[in-house]
Amino acid sequence: MLVITALTVVRTASLFAVVMLSGVFSLLSALLLVTLDAVDVAFTEAAVGAGISTVLMLSTLALTSRHERPSKLSPVVPLFVVLVTGAALFYGTLDMPNFGSADAPAMLHVYPEYMERSQHEIGVPNVVTGILASYRGYDTLGETAVVFTAGVGVLMLLSGLRRRREDDEDDDGENQRGSG
């Protein structure tokens, strides 16, 4: 399903359809994450990937054009790069432990300790929240700061552009008045 959606995204020229399909793609990957029992991640993927970014892409689309310009470059080199990268990734998965295997590295390192300690140290049933907000409190503070900085950056970029354009228009108006 994911592959079919991705191929359709590549083949479609209407950008509106592409935005909708990328939302579908996000939703499908959220389902994939649910089957992997990563519910928190799936939740985020569904809310951010399928929800917010689709809306933001749509509002970007409203600012620009609604159709993709046909590319004049030859597709051979990009195709080669994609195939090589894909093959390398597939080769990498050969070394990965089987799905759900008990002796996978992720299950052996800090995982048992967190599972054991968090119930009586933090007493929060959702271990993911316990780790994020308490054991890894500094990291989450950093993430919040990153979200904050990104938001402020986007705001400054967008509002700065608008102010400059208004200034330009004022200048033009004065020039015309001067020449008239």
Place this chain on the structure above:
Amino acid sequence: MHHHLILRVVTKLLVGTIILYALYVQFHGDYSPGGGFQAGVIMAVAFILYGVVFSLASVQQVFPPWLVHKLVALGVLIYAGTGVVSLFLGYNYLDYGAFTPHHPEHGQHYGILVVELGVGVTVTGVMVAIYYAFAGRTPVISDEEW
């Protein structure tokens, strides 16, 4: 979108439910999947949906831009402030055991709630602010163009 009667009615019904669900995800995050990030996004979606279906002006009446900008900073302050409070109580930075010294487990619980609230407030603010910034620049397009 003035003539989309169904969209308008459904949106009016849904916005309240979405906000309620966001609050549930926010404050139930320590029992079920979810937490500040997800709740913030869902909360922002409620306002963005309202803004898309009605108009930017009507959503900005409910949630004015100056308030959104303050919220962006307020969330980080709540999070960092929690750490400072635990410092002043004589514990490590962001050690939530400080809030109830006799029963550190409860302190952890309160600390996580407050911290997640900070995350949620910032994420809501940032998402809505970015939407305002984009939508404020967008010329209104007629439905036929889609």
